Amino acid sequence: MAAKGLLRAEEVYHDPTRRVRELRAKGKKVIGYPCVYVPLELLAALDIVPYRICGEMREPVTEADRVLPASFCPIMRSCLDCSLKGRHDFLDGTITVHASDPQEKTARIWQSYTRLPYFHFIDMPGTTRTEALEYFASQLDGMVTTLETFSGKKLSADRLNKAIEAYNQQRLLVQSLFELTKPSPPLVSGTEIVKVIKAVMSLPVDEGNQLLNEVLEEVKARKEKPQAKRARLLLWGSTTDDAAVMSILESNANVVFAEDCAGYRPYRGKVIVATDEVMALAIHYLLEITCARTFVQSTATPTKKDYQQDLQGRYGYLKSIISDWKIDGVILLLVRYCDPFAFEVPAVKDYFASLGIPATYIEYDYTEGSLAPMRTRVEAFLETIG
Amino acid sequence: MTTGEKKRVINRVKAMYPLRAKVDESYMRSLEAIKAGKPTVWAMLNFCYGDPVLKAMDIEVVYPENYGAALAAAGVAREYLDRADAEGFPTHLCGYSRANFGYAARLMELGGQPPPEAPMGGMPKPLFLLSSVAVCDARYKWFQALGRYLDVPVWTLEAPLPGIREFQLKDCYEEMVRLSTRHLRDFIAFVEKAVGRKMDWDKLDEIANLMMEINRVSHEINELRKAKPCPMHSRDFWSAMPPALFLLGDLKESLQLYKNLYDEVAERVKNGTSAIPEEKYRLVFAELPPWHSLDLFDRLAERGWNFVIESFGYHPPPPVDLSHVSDPIERIARYSLQRMVSNYKDALEKNVVAGVDVYIYLKYVSEWKCDGAFLHPLVSCRSASTHLPHLANILMERLKVPSLIVEGDIVDLRLFNPQDALLRAEPFEEAMEHYRKVRREAGFDW
Ligand code: SF4
Ligand code: SF4
Numbered sequence: 001m002a003a004k005g006l007l008r009a010e011e012v013y014h015d016p017t018r019r020v021r022e023l024r025a026k027g028k029k030v031i032g033y034p035c036v037y038v039p040l041e042l043l044a045a046l047d048i049v050p051y052r053i054c055g056e057m058r059e060p061v062t063e064a065d066r067v068l069p070a071s072f073c074p075i076m077r078s079c080l081d082c083s084l085k086g087r088h089d090f091l092d093g094t095i096t097v098h099a100s101d102p103q104e105k106t107a108r109i110w111q112s113y114t115r116l117p118y119f120h121f122i123d124m125p126g127t128t129r130t131e132a133l134e135y136f137a138s139q140l141d142g143m144v145t146t147l148e149t150f151s152g153k154k155l156s157a158d159r160l161n162k163a164i165e166a167y168n169q170q171r172l173l174v175q176s177l178f179e180l181t182k183p184s185p186p187l188v189s190g191t192e193i194v195k196v197i198k199a200v201m202s203l204p205v206d207e208g209n210q211l212l213n214e215v216l217e218e219v220k221a222r223k224e225k226p227q228a229k230r231a232r233l234l235l236w237g238s239t240t241d242d243a244a245v246m247s248i249l250e251s252n253a254n255v256v257f258a259e260d261c262a263g264y265r266p267y268r269g270k271v272i273v274a275t276d277e278v279m280a281l282a283i284h285y286l287l288e289i290t291c292a293r294t295f296v297q298s299t300a301t302p303t304k305k306d307y308q309q310d311l312q313g314r315y316g317y318l319k320s321i322i323s324d325w326k327i328d329g330v331i332l333l334l335v336r337y338c339d340p341f342a343f344e345v346p347a348v349k350d351y352f353a354s355l356g357i358p359a360t361y362i363e364y365d366y367t368e369g370s371l372a373p374m375r376t377r378v379e380a381f382l383e384t385i386g
Numbered sequence: 387m388t389t390g391e392k393k394r395v396i397n398r399v400k401a402m403y404p405l406r407a408k409v410d411e412s413y414m415r416s417l418e419a420i421k422a423g424k425p426t427v428w429a430m431l432n433f434c435y436g437d438p439v440l441k442a443m444d445i446e447v448v449y450p451e452n453y454g455a456a457l458a459a460a461g462v463a464r465e466y467l468d469r470a471d472a473e474g475f476p477t478h479l480c481g482y483s484r485a486n487f488g489y490a491a492r493l494m495e496l497g498g499q500p501p502p503e504a505p506m507g508g509m510p511k512p513l514f515l516l517s518s519v520a521v522c523d524a525r526y527k528w529f530q531a532l533g534r535y536l537d538v539p540v541w542t543l544e545a546p547l548p549g550i551r552e553f554q555l556k557d558c559y560e561e562m563v564r565l566s567t568r569h570l571r572d573f574i575a576f577v578e579k580a581v582g583r584k585m586d587w588d589k590l591d592e593i594a595n596l597m598m599e600i601n602r603v604s605h606e607i608n609e610l611r612k613a614k615p616c617p618m619h620s621r622d623f624w625s626a627m628p629p630a631l632f633l634l635g636d637l638k639e640s641l642q643l644y645k646n647l648y649d650e651v652a653e654r655v656k657n658g659t660s661a662i663p664e665e666k667y668r669l670v671f672a673e674l675p676p677w678h679s680l681d682l683f684d685r686l687a688e689r690g691w692n693f694v695i696e697s698f699g700y701h702p703p704p705p706v707d708l709s710h711v712s713d714p715i716e717r718i719a720r721y722s723l724q725r726m727v728s729n730y731k732d733a734l735e736k737n738v739v740a741g742v743d744v745y746i747y748l749k750y751v752s753e754w755k756c757d758g759a760f761l762h763p764l765v766s767c768r769s770a771s772t773h774l775p776h777l778a779n780i781l782m783e784r785l786k787v788p789s790l791i792v793e794g795d796i797v798d799l800r801l802f803n804p805q806d807a808l809l810r811a812e813p814f815e816e817a818m819e820h821y822r823k824v825r826r827e828a829g830f831d832w
Contacts, residue, residue, distance in 0.1 A: 066779065067776050068772065069775060071765050071766075100523055102768070102772075104547070105741075105769075105773065109776050111739045111740070112740045112780075121548070121551075121552055122552075123548040123549070123552070125519075125544050126519030126526055126542055126544055126545075127519075127542050129544075131544075131564070131565050131568040132565065132569070135544075135546060135561055139552075142558060145555055293523065295517075295526050295542045297530070302540075304537060304538070305538050305540065307534060310533055336478050337478050339479060339522075339524055339527065342478065343475075343483075343523070343524070345476060346473055346474040346475060346531065347533070363476060363478075
């Protein structure tokens, strides 16, 4: 019998391309995307399987050295490196977004060196102003146009609404998964969650939802739970999609909330369709995803900057997480050269300090070699919070 | 100075000097104006987009990016960088931004007074901050992060940048115009509120036209540099560009100065006058020059290296007729977009999908007939560096033109080693000679 629940998640986590390769062999189209700003609903509605492209920490970067400088986001370097090595040969195409500068720049190089049948780049505004939102929606319209041509299908409102529903369901299921980390000890570990979410991002939406349902059921029922450790931590950062990193953080602590792009962040809220589905997606993706790349301030047109108010406006959502998940400390974890998030570090720390929560910043270079120093840093931090 | 004797070899264009002098002049004037209570804004280079508005509103503008370079050149950046480190900013961030965080922390510690040790009188506390999403993440995340120190509002200018292919989709350009126009209108309302004055629309109209005319003349000057031998060296371009790039001082006066520069360069073309004693090799330079080691170019000029075109980001957009656009805001928006979109069609035709900043160098090299490219990646400025490895590949693949890559940095000036560049000059000349033959055999005309 095929594996289910956590075992299935483990399988997919270790061999994430297997299922999409099978689907492709059966005639499905598969499109890769490296960033959570791509509205997957539009792909699913056209019967295309989205596949989240992740870096591979254990793979030394060699090919990308020819085309990208060394002092550059190591995650994007790794993603491109894998592509150049043919690891993404099952893809029919990729969709990239002007999320951060490294992604925008890598996207263009990617397109130049890997001639997949389909490639689309979504330009994203930097602000959340009304005119920016409308521009973003027009960019999504452009993506629909190229996808329709590529797939030979026409996007129907009905199918799009169904896809929105399915992804809203997925958001809800991931939110439920994080509910299970509220008790002490948590019912599911941060390391398990990394595997589950990476697996979900490597499967079509319905299969991902089925997996999540199985995991939820299994975790609630199982006898052997993760142990309560020295502290309950919140992870804040860009993307932590490698279970080895999370298990370092969890050596002597429970990471009960992961505010990052392979954790809770892509699954916050839900898409609410009022009239126009594409606009609904634009609103959700531009306003709801809490990536540092978007310029947000407490008031749209301020006449004065009130730092505390600004911190509250930008990070206020973290306050209830701190209390609901009973967080003792925060790890700000970034890869080196992740500029959009790195600029936020002192401000985020200020915010946690205002809540009386200790926080530490750890930077790594996305190699296995960086794990041992990371462990030392986490230990030192745990010492300080007692 | 690291390259030994300081013999000047480059034949500088005389009409460049008054343009270069405008940098200091307008800085001093702006200091005076600021002392007299005129509002000051800290801005990012915004490529003809926000600057005309500030100019029309009679606001003094200082550019912390440029000031970062000044701090590095004056050798005082270290103290501010250390301060930024202590404040918790990761050390890999843009060096200019880190210097600025240190500076802002110090400024506020002194109650908003510029620190006495700051060169050129320092940067005064701004009325607001004008950031831009163009070019790099640093250029808006940096100003947002300044909120820790400065209790002033931030306006972030949008800068749409679709892909080369995606730009061809229906309505894409008009959506960019719509975004930019509406955005600029709101920005003006924001500025009016901040300074408590209304926009003088006639003045904005005049400034928009002058800005476009100055840039048109500047563009024509660069066209003249296609001549063989090239009459004007990159050093003259860098010295003369700030009044056009930053709309410094009186624009009518600038226009006249650029016209004078055009006349002198045209005269040189007529007479076959070269910018260096003997032009053996024509080179393109990307991107930011090593400001502190510019005499390297004299040493290279002694060897016959003429730098004939350079630094796309500093170049004026190609001229475009916008006389039918009566609304100055829309004219400014379309003109600002022109910098990038004017190249999209050609880039697509040439199948260069890696972006305008790569395509443009293929254009430069083939139209300015370059034998080699001098590429200068900067450790702490990713936007000026990321495209360079690909650029080197594509120049070789498409045009059989070799690249010399010499690493540097924007604040750690020791990273750039002019001696190393000089040591590599001879083998690079052999490469340039070799590929000249390869190109001729392949049917290229240079
Ligand atoms: S947000 Fe950071 S980690 Fe993610 S692509 Fe951008 S630079 Fe890399
Ligand atoms: S990274 Fe480079 S382009 Fe960006 S602000 Fe810094 S110096 Fe300027």
